[in-house]
Amino acid sequence: MKILVTGGTGYIGSHTCVELINSKHEVVIVDNLYNSSESVLDSIETITNVRPKFYKIDILDYEELEKVFKDNKFDAVIHFAGLKAVGESVEKPIEYYENNISGSLNIYKLMKKYNVNNLVFSSSATVYGDDFEVPFKEEYGFGTTTNPYGTTKKMNEMIISDICVSNKDLSAVLLRYFNPIGAHESGLIGEIPNGIPNNLLPYIMQVESGIRDHLNVFGDDYDTVDGTGVRDYIHVVDLARAHVKAIEYACSHKGCEVINIGTGKGYSVFELLHAYEKASGHKIPYEVVDRRKGDIATCFADTRKAKELLDFEAEYDIDRMCIDAYRFMSKLNKKI
Numbered sequence: 594m595k596i597l598v599t600g601g602t603g604y605i606g607s608h609t610c611v612e613l614i615n616s617k618h619e620v621v622i623v624d625n626l627y628n629s630s631e632s633v634l635d636s637i638e639t640i641t642n643v644r645p646k647f648y649k650i651d652i653l654d655y656e657e658l659e660k661v662f663k664d665n666k667f668d669a670v671i672h673f674a675g676l677k678a679v680g681e682s683v684e685k686p687i688e689y690y691e692n693n694i695s696g697s698l699n700i701y702k703l704m705k706k707y708n709v710n711n712l713v714f715s716s717s718a719t720v721y722g723d724d725f726e727v728p729f730k731e732e733y734g735f736g737t738t739t740n741p742y743g744t745t746k747k748m749n750e751m752i753i754s755d756i757c758v759s760n761k762d763l764s765a766v767l768l769r770y771f772n773p774i775g776a777h778e779s780g781l782i783g784e785i786p787n788g789i790p791n792n793l794l795p796y797i798m799q800v801e802s803g804i805r806d807h808l809n810v811f812g813d814d815y816d817t818v819d820g821t822g823v824r825d826y827i828h829v830v831d832l833a834r835a836h837v838k839a840i841e842y843a844c845s846h847k848g849c850e851v852i853n854i855g856t857g858k859g860y861s862v863f864e865l866l867h868a869y870e871k872a873s874g875h876k877i878p879y880e881v882v883d884r885r886k887g888d889i890a891t892c893f894a895d896t897r898k899a900k901e902l903l904d905f906e907a908e909y910d911i912d913r914m915c916i917d918a919y920r921f922m923s924k925l926n927k928k929i
């Protein structure tokens with residue numbers, strides 16, 4: 594199949610392009626390089642021996658985006674492009690709504706105009722908010738989102754599901770990711786945070802590398818195994834494989850499905866910290882500080898629907914996630 598991947602040079606997008614190419618799909622990437630670099634194309638080519646066609650385009654630019662749809666006859670779209678920093682979204686709600694809603698509407702309009710009827714969308718476990726008990730099940734629907742970023746994910750899910758009602762030819766899979774971490778085993782692609790990392794593993798990686806002096810652990814008084822927050826970390830390569838299954842599912846079904854993508858297991862901040870210490874062979878200094886506003890104690894997925902509909906199960910454990918992340922970081926440090 595010929596697949597448009599928006600945000601395809603980004604963290605999850607680049608790993609998904611590799612898995613799509615490995616599964617013999619043709620990939621066309623649109624990205625404005627706001628949070629990624631064109632050199633990712635070299636890495637994808639080194640890993641797969643295929644260089645995807647690339648358009649440096651902002652999805653807010655409808656005319657330029659239309660040229661991509663005119664030039665290519667797509668079978669499907671995987672839509673990753675968007676802004677993703679929770680804290681920044683509170684400071685810059687207009688930018689987040691414009692990019693993540695108006696940009697997405699351009700994609701959906703052009704899919705309709707050019708009769709492209711298969712879509713996978715990057716949603717997030719954040720849409721569950723803190724209203725439900727774990728494991729989070731798709732049938733819960735939406736909780737209360739606590740920041741504009743989360744609200745853009747909820748709104749996109751609602752928009753896509755409404756379009757599916759009006760257009761019976763459209764098939765959409767809305768993937769609610771839990772916490773993607775890790776990197777490709779080649780060490781050539783991975784996550785490069787912009788500025789101070791918001792997320793736990795990228796922060797741990799920078800402390801281990803000496804870029805930051807210690808990790809702040811946001812609270813050790815939660816009702817969890819060791820008092821720290823528990824999350825469902827999933828290897829980014831497993832997540833990428835889930836996209837291949839999801840787009841193939843979309844192409845052979847009609848309607849709109851919401852599917853969790855996680856491992857179904859939760860690990861605490863200290864458990865992840867110790868797994869990275871093991872992978873790197875270094876002690877990582879930390880300090881326990883106050884809870885972070887908006888954080889929940891525990892978050893992990895009910896993964897049964899992914900197994901039933903997509904025949905997807907995550908393969909890699911937390912040690913492998915940390916080993917691959919460490920390899921990527923080591924290569925990156927040598928480059929800098």
Ligand code: NAD
Nearest residue numbers: 600603604605624625626627628629651652674675715717
């Ligand atoms: P990323 O920032 O690495 O990738 C997003 C890509 O989209 C970047 O390459 C960026 O340059 C591009 N982009 C942003 N705005 C654009 C625009 N207007 N036009 C064209 N390109 C644009 O992020 P990621 O971690 O790979 O996330 C991919 C998707 O998954 C995002 O929609 C994100 O919200 C969602 N998601 C991520 C996580 C996570 O923890 N990483 C969790 C849940 C959901």
Ligand code: UFG
Nearest residue numbers: 717718719770771791792793796809810811822823862888
């Ligand atoms: N944490 C720390 N110190 C840090 C960073 C995080 O102790 O420096 C803790 C948090 O308190 C939490 C855990 O590590 O208990 C994980 O935090 P992350 O920020 O890595 O992940 P979140 O689960 O808070 O949020 C992530 C993404 C959101 C997404 C959500 C659900 O950032 O965009 O997963 O998919 F919505």
